[in-house]
Amino acid sequence: MSKLFEEKTIKTEGIFQGKIIKVRVDTVLLPNGNTATREVVEHPGAVAIAAVNERNEVIFVRQFRKPVEETLLELPAGKLDPGEEPLTCAQRELEEETGYRAKEWKHLFSFHTSPGFSDEILHLMLAEGLETGEAHPDGEEFLEIVWVPLEKARQMIFEGEIKDAKTIIGILALDYLVRENAR
Amino acid sequence: MSKLFEEKTIKTEGIFQGKIIKVRVDTVLLPNGNTATREVVEHPGAVAIAAVNERNEVIFVRQFRKPVEETLLELPAGKLDPGEEPLTCAQRELEEETGYRAKEWKHLFSFHTSPGFSDEILHLMLAEGLETGEAHPDGEEFLEIVWVPLEKARQMIFEGEIKDAKTIIGILALDYLVRENAR
Numbered sequence: 001m002s003k004l005f006e007e008k009t010i011k012t013e014g015i016f017q018g019k020i021i022k023v024r025v026d027t028v029l030l031p032n033g034n035t036a037t038r039e040v041v042e043h044p045g046a047v048a049i050a051a052v053n054e055r056n057e058v059i060f061v062r063q064f065r066k067p068v069e070e071t072l073l074e075l076p077a078g079k080l081d082p083g084e085e086p087l088t089c090a091q092r093e094l095e096e097e098t099g100y101r102a103k104e105w106k107h108l109f110s111f112h113t114s115p116g117f118s119d120e121i122l123h124l125m126l127a128e129g130l131e132t133g134e135a136h137p138d139g140e141e142f143l144e145i146v147w148v149p150l151e152k153a154r155q156m157i158f159e160g161e162i163k164d165a166k167t168i169i170g171i172l173a174l175d176y177l178v179r180e181n182a183r
Numbered sequence: 184m185s186k187l188f189e190e191k192t193i194k195t196e197g198i199f200q201g202k203i204i205k206v207r208v209d210t211v212l213l214p215n216g217n218t219a220t221r222e223v224v225e226h227p228g229a230v231a232i233a234a235v236n237e238r239n240e241v242i243f244v245r246q247f248r249k250p251v252e253e254t255l256l257e258l259p260a261g262k263l264d265p266g267e268e269p270l271t272c273a274q275r276e277l278e279e280e281t282g283y284r285a286k287e288w289k290h291l292f293s294f295h296t297s298p299g300f301s302d303e304i305l306h307l308m309l310a311e312g313l314e315t316g317e318a319h320p321d322g323e324e325f326l327e328i329v330w331v332p333l334e335k336a337r338q339m340i341f342e343g344e345i346k347d348a349k350t351i352i353g354i355l356a357l358d359y360l361v362r363e364n365a366r
Contacts, residue, residue, distance in 0.1 A: 002254040005247040005325040015199050016206055018222040021300055023199055023206055026249060036323045038249040039201040041224050043300065064188040065298040066209060066221040071185040072298055109341060113297040113348045115248040115255055117204055117226065120297060122348070140219045142188040154359070158292060165296045165305070165348045172355035176337070 005031050007038070020044070020079070043120035047090040048077040050170040051102060051127040056178060058153055058171065059098050059130075062144040073146065073156075074164045075171075077122075086110075086123035095133040098145050103129030108173055113165055122166050124173065150175055188214050190221070203227070203262070226303035230273040231260040233353040234285060234310040239361060241336055241354065242281050242313075245327040256329065256339075257347045258354075260305075269293075269306035278316040281328050286312030291356055296348055305349050307356065333358055 007028035016023040022042040030036055051059045064071045078093030080086065087105055095101050106126040113120045135145075148156070153171045156162045162171065190211035199206040205225040213219055234242045247254045261276030263269065270288055278284050289309040296303045318328075331339070336354045339345045345354065 002245070003247070003252075004245060004254040004327065006254070007247055007249050009249075018208065019220065021206075021222050021224065023204075023224075025201065028249060030323065031325050034323075037202065039204050040250045041204065041206075041300070042250075043297075046299075062185070062187060064186070064190055065295075066190050066192075066211060067223045067225075067300060067302040068295050068298045068304075069186075070298075071187040071189070072295070074298075077299075109343045109346075111346050111348050111351055112248075112251050112255070114226075114301065114303060115251045115253075115257075115347055116229075116260075117224070117250060118297065118301070119250040121251075140213065140217075142214050144187065157356070160292045163294050164298055165294050165352060168294055169348060169351050169355070172352070172359065173340070176355065176358070 007036075010035065039117055041118040043118055044082070045080045045121045045123070046077055047080065047086050047093060047123045047125055048075045048166040048170055049090050049094050049125050049127050050075055050108070050174045051094060051098070051100060051130060052150065052174060053130050056150045057147045058150055058174070059100065060146045060148055060167070061097055062146055064142065072164050073162055073167070075167045077166060086125065090123070090125040090127070094127060096136055096138070097141070097143060099133055099135030100130045101133040102127035103131065111169065124166070124170055126174065150178060190219075193218065222300055224301040226301055227265070228263045228304045228306070229260055230263065230269045230276060230306045230308055231258045231349040231353055232273050232277050232308050232310050233258055233291070233357045234277060234281070234283060234313060235333065235357060236313050239333040240330045241333055241357070242283065243329045243331055243350070244280055245329055247325065255347050256345055256350070258350045260349060269308065273306070273308040273310070277310060279319055279321070280324070280326060282316055282318030283313045284316040285310035286314065294352065307349070307353055309357065333361060
């Protein structure tokens with residue numbers, strides 16, 4: 001974990017404590033000795049699940065997203081509870097949102113969605129060996145399940161029809177892995 | 184632009200106006216008639232630039248990111264000025280951050296970095312035909328330029344060494360395009 005050009009915090013001011021996010025403003029010491037402020041959105045972290053069946057079809061959820069005022073096609077995903085392991089969270093969220101369970105799980109990699117202003121980390125999980133479980137979305141979640149062939153999903157990214165970062169990452173990573181194994 | 188499961192705003196409360204982000208809380212009417220609150224971080228939008236030379240080497244910047252307390256390897260990127268076209272922004276940011284100009288530009292696609300809580304949109308631009316210009320990072324930017332071969336960058340994603348979402352998307356998309364053309 002590199003700390004090149006590190007910015008030491010010399011003051012931190014809490015701005016907002018929401019249900020999901022917190023906001024703070026840090027005053028930092030820059031490498032040249034000047035100070036600057038950094039606006040930071042704290043997020044609990046989340047998982048996204050690339051769940052794929054033996055015909056290379058991927059399960060998506062269609063969900064309205066208030067910040068962008070649009071219904072997006074996304075991989076199933078959910079926020080981590082405090083102290084929760086990504087795998088536990090992924091297993092819970094996949095079944096809650098889609099009604100499927102998976103026999104095989106693999107953590108592919110983790111990434112920061114927008115490190116310029118937020119600490120959100122997203123753990124990308126591959127789920128295979130799907131079997132029917134029981135869907136039970138929570139009371140504020142309205143979503144629709146959609147199966148899309150992997151190749152079609154990849155095309156939809158380049159055509160601008162899939163617009164969610166974690167979903168684009170999950171599909172491009174899975175597409176790469178599938179094509180590598182196929183060789 | 185689908186509006187399935189749309190949530191109508193019935194009240195909106197401004198929370199914070201920062202230099203970069205704004206925060207608000209919307210009260211919304213759910214499809215079942217209940218109400219809920221949605222925390223929204225407004226962002227001006229940004230561009231990310233996948234700049235690649237004729238040897239399939241990609242230009243990266245290494246930059247400390249306060250929210251994650253780590254120095255990340257990222258594609259050159261920058262926020263849109265009000266009303267600015269993504270191409271104009273990309274041309275400015277590439278030269279400011281790296282000292283390179285590009286003769287050929289192409290918009291690949293755009294995506295939302297974290298649509299669950301933010302409206303940030305990121306426009307991914309491909310830049311080719313690179314030639315030397317003049318670097319002049321702004322006074323609060325401390326960064327280091329690094330060239331990484333495309334194949335190595337792709338490996339670094341799966342090894343967890345490249346952790347920034349826009350960068351992962353740019354590299355996996357470019358890797359796909361290069362391998363398709365090579366066929």
